[in-house]
Amino acid sequence: PGLLWPREILRDTTFDLPLPALSLLLGRAKLARLDGEEAWLANAFGIAAPLPAAPLRLLGDGGDAARHDWLCLDPVHWRVEDSAIVLDDPARLELDADEDQALRELAAPLFAHLGDIVAPVPGRWHLRLRQPAAILTAPLQTAVGRQVDPALPAGDDGASWRGLLAEVQPMLHAHPVNGGRAARGRPTANSLWPWGAGRLPDAARAGFRTFWGDDAVMKGLCSLGGIVAEPLPPRFTKVHGSVLARHEGLAASLSSFDALAWRAALTALEEDWLAPALAAVRGGALRRLTLVACGHERAVEASIGRRDLWRFWRKDVALADLAA
Numbered sequence: 001p002g003l004l005w006p007r008e009i010l011r012d013t014t015f016d017l018p019l020p021a022l023s024l025l026l027g028r029a030k031l032a033r034l035d036g037e038e039a040w041l042a043n044a045f046g047i048a049a050p051l052p053a054a055p056l057r058l059l060g061d062g063g064d065a066a067r068h069d070w071l072c073l074d075p076v077h078w079r080v081e082d083s084a085i086v087l088d089d090p091a092r093l094e095l096d097a098d099e100d101q102a103l104r105e106l107a108a109p110l111f112a113h114l115g116d117i118v119a120p121v122p123g124r125w126h127l128r129l130r131q132p133a134a135i136l137t138a139p140l141q142t143a144v145g146r147q148v149d150p151a152l153p154a155g156d157d158g159a160s161w162r163g164l165l166a167e168v169q170p171m172l173h174a175h176p177v178n179g180g181r182a183a184r185g186r187p188t189a190n191s192l193w194p195w196g197a198g199r200l201p202d203a204a205r206a207g208f209r210t211f212w213g214d215d216a217v218m219k220g221l222c223s224l225g226g227i228v229a230e231p232l233p234p235r236f237t238k239v240h241g242s243v244l245a246r247h248e249g250l251a252a253s254l255s256s257f258d259a260l261a262w263r264a265a266l267t268a269l270e271e272d273w274l275a276p277a278l279a280a281v282r283g284g285a286l287r288r289l290t291l292v293a294c295g296h297e298r299a300v301e302a303s304i305g306r307r308d309l310w311r312f313w314r315k316d317v318a319l320a321d322l323a324a
Contacts, residue, residue: 001037001141002250002262003269003319004295010320013259017267021274023316025291028308031322034299038139040292044244045221046205052198053139053217054126060219061120065200069129072196073117074140075103075172075189078148085148089252090140092187095123099177103189106175110168124216125192135161137195142297145257153194161194168192200224209241218246235272239286247273250295281306293322 005013034040042049054072055065075095077088095103100122108117115129134156138149153161169191172178178188196217204224211222212232222229232245249269253262280286281304290303300322 001246001248002253002295003266003293004298004300004322005262006296007320009259013263014266014319017263019266019270019319020316021270021278023318024309025274025278025289025304026302026317026319026322028311028314029291029302029304030308032301032303034292034294034301036142036297036299037292037294040294040299040301041218041221044206044208045225047201047221050198051196051217052200053196055198055200056220056224057124057196057216058118058120058126058220059200059223060216060221061124063118063120063126065126065220069132069197069199071115071127071129071133071194072140073107073111073125073127074193074195075100075123075125076140076191076193077187077189078191079187087143087146087148087193088187089144090123090193091252093123093189094186095189097122099181099189102177103172103175106171107168107192110164110171121216127194129197132199133157133161133194133197135194135197137193137197140193140195141251143193143195165192165194206244207242208244210239210243211246212243213246213248215246215248218244236276236280238280245273278304278309282309 038051039049042051052070054070057072058065058070074090075093076090077093078085079088100119104117104119104125111117111127114133115127117125117127119125135153135158136155137153152158172190173188178190181188201224204221206221206225206227208227211218211227211229213229214231219229232247247269249265250262253265277286277289281289284306288303288305290301293300293302
């Protein structure tokens with residue numbers, strides 16, 4: 001996630017970066033355009049799209065998501081930027097347990113007619129719905145860094161949900177937790193973001209033996225599919241069986257449009273992951289390497305095996321050309 005910026009930004013940001021492994025991979029791999037990261041994950045784990053992120057994340061956080069409909073209802077910060085309201089990266093909030101509990105106790109009565117709020121991890125709220133929510137929302141990860149759409153949530157119950165969000169915002173603004181955070185120069189939790197509604201699937205099926213990463217939604221998918229979840233190593237290492245690794249280094253800088261941090265993360269991805277993984281393919285230690293690149297509602301899959309590396313007539317492809 002976070003590898004694909006708009007083409008014009010990519011060209012200006014990467015023109016002087018030496019990325020031989022990435023360029024070779026994109027030039028000689030078998031490429032496929034995807035409908036998005038969420039669609040790729042749903043297909044990879046054999047479940048229907050869109051992903052029911054709320055129960056999957058709750059399961060990944062160690063909660064009990066069975067037998068109920070769920071909705072993520074995350075505290076977020078809306079910031080004013082160039083006369084527009086933009087959704088900030090919720091990771092920057094870093095709510096501690098006491099702050100999280102105080103804000104949940106504030107919001108819970110307002111949403112009590114819809115369900116109960118539970119949060120095994122501070123900052124990640126899950127609403128256990130009394131009945132399915134007839135709303136259309138944007139996944140949090142795709143909305144971060146973008147202008148808030150005043151038409152969301154949409155759908156049959158969209159208007160009532162927009163009313164609830166408008167009602168909770170001044171309550172959050174006036175809460176002492178946010179007053180204290182503002183005084184310390186910390187971002188405030190000034191709104192909530194509903195997304196990822198659904199019910200936990202009965203099972204998930206994937207051809208992976210191990211998952212490397214910290215994403216709670218994917219940990220939930222792995223739990224359903226009987227896949228071992230481990231922390232992402234600092235760099236590529238020898239694998240046993242098929243491994244799915246989620247590299248988050250680029251995502252945060254994409255949401256904040258921090259080009260310098262993104263360049264550093266891309267350089268680290270090249271040196272610590274792509275170059276040694278391609279070397280493992282070339283040497284026969286790795287049968288196949290597949291890169292799923294996504295960002296700004298686009299996704300591309302690039303898959304390469306040892307025989308593909310011999311396609312010397314295929315020219316290397318720059319990342320900016322991939323994003324065309």
